[in-house]
Every structure is written in C-alpha cells, then in structure tokens.
Amino acid sequence: MKMNATRRKRGAWTSWYLLFLFQFVAVLWPPYYNKIEPSWMGVPFFYWYQLLWVAISALITAVIYLATDD
Amino acid sequence: MQEVNWIALSIFALLFGFITWLGFAAARWRKGDLDLLHEWGLGGRRFGTIITWFLLGGDLYTAYTFIAVPALAFGAGAVAFFAVPYTILVYPFLFLVFSRLWQVCHKHGYITAGDFVRGRFGNRWLALAVAITGLVATMPYIALQLLGIQVVIGALGISGTGLAADAPLIIAFVVLAAFTYSSGLRAPASIAIVKDVLIYITAIAAIIVIPAQLGGFGKIFAAVPTAKLLLAVPAARTTGAYGAYATLALGSALALFLYPHSLTAILSANSSRTIRRNAAILPGYSFVLGLLALLGFFAIAAGVDKLPEYAAGFKQFGNNFAVPALFLNSFPSWFVGIAFAAVGIGALVPAAIMSIAAANLYTRNIHREFINKNPTDKEEAQMAKWVSLIVKVGALVFILFVPTQYAIQLQLLGGIWIIQTLPAVMLGVYTRWFNSWALLLGWAVGTFGGTAMAISVHLTPAYPLTFGGYTLPGYTAFYTLILNLIVSIMLTPVFNAASAQRVPLDATVAADYQT
Numbered sequence: 214m215k216m217n218a219t220r221r222k223r224g225a226w227t228s229w230y231l232l233f234l235f236q237f238v239a240v241l242w243p244p245y246y247n248k249i250e251p252s253w254m255g256v257p258f259f260y261w262y263q264l265l266w267v268a269i270s271a272l273i274t275a276v277i278y279l280a281t282d283d
Numbered sequence: 284m285q286e287v288n289w290i291a292l293s294i295f296a297l298l299f300g301f302i303t304w305l306g307f308a309a310a311r312w313r314k315g316d317l318d319l320l321h322e323w324g325l326g327g328r329r330f331g332t333i334i335t336w337f338l339l340g341g342d343l344y345t346a347y348t349f350i351a352v353p354a355l356a357f358g359a360g361a362v363a364f365f366a367v368p369y370t371i372l373v374y375p376f377l378f379l380v381f382s383r384l385w386q387v388c389h390k391h392g393y394i395t396a397g398d399f400v401r402g403r404f405g406n407r408w409l410a411l412a413v414a415i416t417g418l419v420a421t422m423p424y425i426a427l428q429l430l431g432i433q434v435v436i437g438a439l440g441i442s443g444t445g446l447a448a449d450a451p452l453i454i455a456f457v458v459l460a461a462f463t464y465s466s467g468l469r470a471p472a473s474i475a476i477v478k479d480v481l482i483y484i485t486a487i488a489a490i491i492v493i494p495a496q497l498g499g500f501g502k503i504f505a506a507v508p509t510a511k512l513l514l515a516v517p518a519a520r521t522t523g524a525y526g527a528y529a530t531l532a533l534g535s536a537l538a539l540f541l542y543p544h545s546l547t548a549i550l551s552a553n554s555s556r557t558i559r560r561n562a563a564i565l566p567g568y569s570f571v572l573g574l575l576a577l578l579g580f581f582a583i584a585a586g587v588d589k590l591p592e593y594a595a596g597f598k599q600f601g602n603n604f605a606v607p608a609l610f611l612n613s614f615p616s617w618f619v620g621i622a623f624a625a626v627g628i629g630a631l632v633p634a635a636i637m638s639i640a641a642a643n644l645y646t647r648n649i650h651r652e653f654i655n656k657n658p659t660d661k662e663e664a665q666m667a668k669w670v671s672l673i674v675k676v677g678a679l680v681f682i683l684f685v686p687t688q689y690a691i692q693l694q695l696l697g698g699i700w701i702i703q704t705l706p707a708v709m710l711g712v713y714t715r716w717f718n719s720w721a722l723l724l725g726w727a728v729g730t731f732g733g734t735a736m737a738i739s740v741h742l743t744p745a746y747p748l749t750f751g752g753y754t755l756p757g758y759t760a761f762y763t764l765i766l767n768l769i770v771s772i773m774l775t776p777v778f779n780a781a782s783a784q785r786v787p788l789d790a791t792v793a794a795d796y797q798t
Contacts, residue, residue, distance in 0.1 A: 225797060230379060233375040233378075233379075236371055236372065236375070237372060237375075237533075240367075240368035240371055240372065240532065241368065241372075241529045241532065241533060242529070243514055243524075243525040243528050243529060244525055247361075247513050247514045247516070247525070248513065249512065249513065252504075254499075254500055254501075255499055255500035255501030255502070255503070255504055256500050256504065257504060257512060257513070259361060259364070259512075259513055259514075260364065260573075260577070263364060263367040263368060263371075263573065264367065264570065264573045264574075266367075266368075266371055267367060267370075267371055267566050267569045267570045267573060268566070268570070270371045270374065270566060271374075271563055271564070271566035271567075274374055274375070274378060274562050274563040274566075275563040277378070278378075278559050278560060278562070278563050282556065282559070
C-alpha cells in the first residue's frame with residue numbers, strides 16, 4: 214500500500230524530461246553545423262550531423278521512456 | 284511525355300489492386316460495430332505499439348512529403364533539410380503533451396481536438412474555431428496527396444487530355460472513398476503496413492543503388508552547386524537563413540500534431556504508453572525522410588532535368604518531377620513500379636485519415652453542437668461517413684480544376700492557421716488558466732494577422748521581421764504563434780475581471796490527465 218501511495222503518477226513531471234532539451238540545443242543552432250568539414254564518406258557535416266541526431270534523439274527518448282515507465 | 288512504361292504500370296496496378304482488397308477486408312479486422320463513431324473513426328481505439336507505428340508513420344510522412352522534400356533539395360538545396368530537425372523535435376511533444384491528451388480524451392470519449400477544448404474550457408465557440416481551423420487546414424493537405432498520385436501516374440507515361448488523363452486519378456480516388464466509407468480508420472491502418480514496407484524498400488534501394496551508379500557520395504555532393512550545399516551565411520544585422528531554418532523546424536514541429544489527422548491516429552492507440560513508445564521508434568521514419576531528401580541531390584548529380592525524355596514531366600510538374608525522373612533513370616522498370624506504388628499508396632493512407640479526421644470534426648463539433656444536438660450513435664457515424672466522402676470530392680475537384688500552385692499555397696497557409704490552436708489544445712493539456720474568450724481572440728489575431736503577413740511576402744514561408752535595425756526572417760507560423768500567445772495572456776485577466784462567471788467550466792479533473 215505504502216509503495217503505491219508514494220509511486221509517482223505517470224504523466225507527472227520528472228527531471229528525466231530535461232534530457233529532451235539536448236536535441237533542441239543540438240539542432241536549433243545552425244551556425245554550429247552549417248559547414249562541409251568534417252565530411253564523412255563524402256557527405257558534408259551539415260547532412261550527417263543532423264541525420265546522426267535523428268538516432269541520438271531516438272535513443273534519448275528511449276532512455277526517458279525506460280526511466281519513467283513502471 | 285515518355286511512352287507508357289507497361290512493366291512499371293502493371294506492377295503499380297497489381298499493388299494497387301492488392302491494397303484495394305485489403306482496404307475493404309479491413310472492415311473485418313479487430314471487428315467492431317462500425318455504426319459507432321469511435322469504431323469507424325478511431326478503429327475502436329485498439330491499436331497497439333506496432334500498428335500505431337505503421338499508422339502514424341504512414342499518416343505523418345505523407346507521399347507528398349516524399350516528393351516535395353527532395354524536390355526542394357533539388358531546387359533550393361540545404362534548406363530542404365529543415366525536415367530533419369523538424370521531425371526530430373516533434374517527438375518530445377508527442378511524448379509529453381500528446382500522451383497526456385490521449386489520457387483525457389480516452390477518459391471522456393473525446394474524438395477530436397474540438398471535443399477536448401469544449402470539455403476543458405466549456406466554450407463551444409472556441410471549440411468551433413478549433414474545428415473549423417482543422418477542417419480548413421486539412422482540405423488542401425488532402426489535395427496535395429492527390430497531387431502526389433498525379434505525379435507518379437504522369438511519370439508512368441499516362442498522358443493525354445481531358446478525362447483520359449485524369450481517369451487513373453479518379454479511379455484511385457473512388458477506391459479511396461469507397462474503402463474509407465466502408466471500413467473507416469481500419470482501412471488506412473492496414474494499408475499503412477504495406478505502404479511503409481514499400482517506402483522502406485524503396486528508400487534503402489535508392490540510397491544504395493543510386494550512389495553506386497553515380498560514383499559515390501563524394502561525387503554526388505561535388506556535383507551540387509556550392510550555393511545549394513549549405514545555408515547562406517547571414518549578412519550583418521540579420522539572422523538570415525539561419526533564423527529561417529531554425530524557426531521553420533521548430534514551428535513545423537509545434538504544428539504537426541495539431542493537425543486533425545495526427546490526432547486521429549494518436550487517439551486510435553490503445554494506451555498512452557503506446558504513444559510514448561512510438562515517440563522513441565517513429566524517428567525511424569525521420570531517418571528515411573532525411574535519406575530521401577538527399578535524392579534531390581542525386582537528381583542534380585544525375586542531371587535528370589537535362590535529359591530530353593523527362594522534359595515534358597518537368598514542364599508539367601516542376602521540381603516535383605525530380606524524384607520520379609531519378610527513379611525512371613536509375614531503376615529497372617519492375618522496381619520503378621514498386622517505388623511509384625509506394626508513393627501512390629503512400630498518398631492514400633494520409634488522404635483517408637485526413638478525410639476521416641475532417642469528418643469527425645464536422646460531425647462532433649459543428650453538426651452535433653449546432654444542428655442536431657441529440658443524434659443516435661448510428662446517425663452520428665453515418666453523418667461522418669457522408670462527410671468523409673464530401674471532403675474527398677472537394678479535394679478531387681480542387682486538384683483537377685484549380686492550378687496546383689494554389690493547393691501548395693493553401694497548405695502553407697494551413698500551417699499558419701493550425702498552429703493558432705496550440706494555446707487552447709497543447710497548453711490546455713497543462714492548464715486552464717487561460718480565459719476561453721481570450722484564447723478565441725488570440726486565435727483570431729494569429730489567424731488573420733498570419734494570413735496578412737504571409738500574403739505580404741507573396742506566400743513564401745519566411746517573414747522578415749525587423750526589430751531595432753535587425754532583420755529576423757522567420758517562419759510566419761512561429762511569429763504569429765507568439766503574437767497569439769501575447770494576446771491570449773494579456774486578455775485573460777481582462778476577460779476574467781469582466782466576467783461574472785467565477786467557476787471554471789472544466790469538465791475534466793487533474794487525475795484525468797494521468798494514469
């Protein structure tokens with residue numbers, strides 16, 4: 214009973230959600246990634262950097278899901 | 284135009300025949316009483332993680348997106364890649380805001396954003412504004428899906444004048460209308476699985492086969508003019524292309540799930556947990572979209588716009604012909620058939636969901652609210668089925684008789700309009716602090732101000748805001764959302780003071796938003 218009473222309600226705020234901020238910072242500042250080098254297999258930085266962040270953001274979301282789901 | 288490509292056309296027709304059968308058969312899938320609106324219009328809210336992944340993926344990443352984003356890369360270059368940060372940033376909102384919205388909608392049987400706003404703020408006029416905005420923003424979006432079909436049909440070599448040229452599109456439309464009417468949301472849900480598998484196959488094949496033909500990514504990017512390869516570095520005293528890129532991505536991300544078809548797919552999930560899981564796995568589609576955006580550069584490197592056999596296609600469809608021409612140029616005919624079917628079927632899934640979403644809005648927030656207050660369940664579902672047909676006829680007439688450019692411009696305006704429902708819907712999920720009349724005025728100022736701003740820049744996405752000697756070009760929808768919020772926040776205390784109504788008319792309680 215006690216466990217249930219203290220359990221966080223799903224949907225309530227948790228500081229895990231702050232992890233979401235990383236992707237906003239990473240992709241909303243174009244001066245940082247608007248460049249050719251370092252290119253990767255002929256693909257300019259601009260393109261592979263943003264594609265890489267698709268994968269990173271999915272991982273971050275997965276971590277948040279696993280950390281907050283009970 | 285080039286000759287009819289019979290092999291590609293046969294495969295295209297075969298796959299189309301298959302999904303037609305599937306669309307009708309879907310009525311019996313996870314069987315429910317289709318005379319109930321939530322069964323017809325939300326698939327009975329029964330879809331689990333995997334089906335929701337296919338359905339939302341098929342719904343959000345539309346055929347038009349797969350044509351238009353590479354076309355933008357082909358024509359304008361790096362700016363087209365805003366689709367990637369855009370589709371990264373949508374998922375925190377899906378995870379946080381829309382899983383909560385699912386909870387409260389499930390608890391109260393809400394089917395549309397208008398239903399939620401009606402319950403949360405107790406103001407049917409605000410709900411009407413949300414519903415009409417959804418309807419008006421959805422219509423040109425459906426028309427653009429039909430445009431996606433039109434482009435691939437043209438690329439298959441079917442041309443002519445008058446009815447003969449339009450016949451395939453009309454057939455596709457009749458198929459779409461018939462299975463949506465009979466099976467409701469179950470039809471696009473089952474077809475989405477086929478569509479997404481085809482899209483993934485096509486994207487992976489394109490990203491492996493075409494660079495090999497063109498001599499590798501290094502050669503492809505070397506063929507792209509320098510001006511298109513990166514965003515233009517802003518001059519002094521302006522945020523230039525950087526500000527436009529970032530606000531386009533963020534504004535589009537804020538707007539996406541406000542579209543009625545997005546919410547319809549979200550609400551058809553069986554739990555808010557399904558929604559949160561999907562926020563982690565849907566980026567798979569974002570990755571494919573990013574890869575497909577690169578097809579625009581492949582098309583530049585292959586020089587398809589300079590080949591005489593595709594000149595007529597480019598003349599008719601403009602840069603939207605870049606991807607179909609690239610496929611024709613790079614793939615054997617049988618695979619062209621598969622790739623084009625992916626686009627064609629890819630158009631039917633969102634078009635079906637959009638028409639269902641529009642039908643739900645009209646039925647719940649206009650007809651039931653203002654015309655027939657006490658329909659039976661069956662009358663309500665029947666009304667929605669008819670409205671879904673009317674909406675599609677409207678879209679078909681639009682695409683057949685109105686120049687394409689208008690559909691594209693209206694869809695651009697649609698983004699500005701739909702984002703004005705954000706304060707009531709997305710902030711409404713967290714707070715009822717706002718006065719509903721202040722929200723309505725904020726919506727009006729955002730909608731009409733945004734439309735005027737967009738017209739003043741000749742219906743291009745970015746508005747050059749000037750501020751203390753600086754020019755800040757940014758996505759008009761984003762700027763007008765801020766305007767809307769300022770009006771809503773400033774007027775809330777004013778309306779509260781003027782109103783005798785002290786008790787909030789909120790049909791929901793805090794616990795409804797959590798599991």
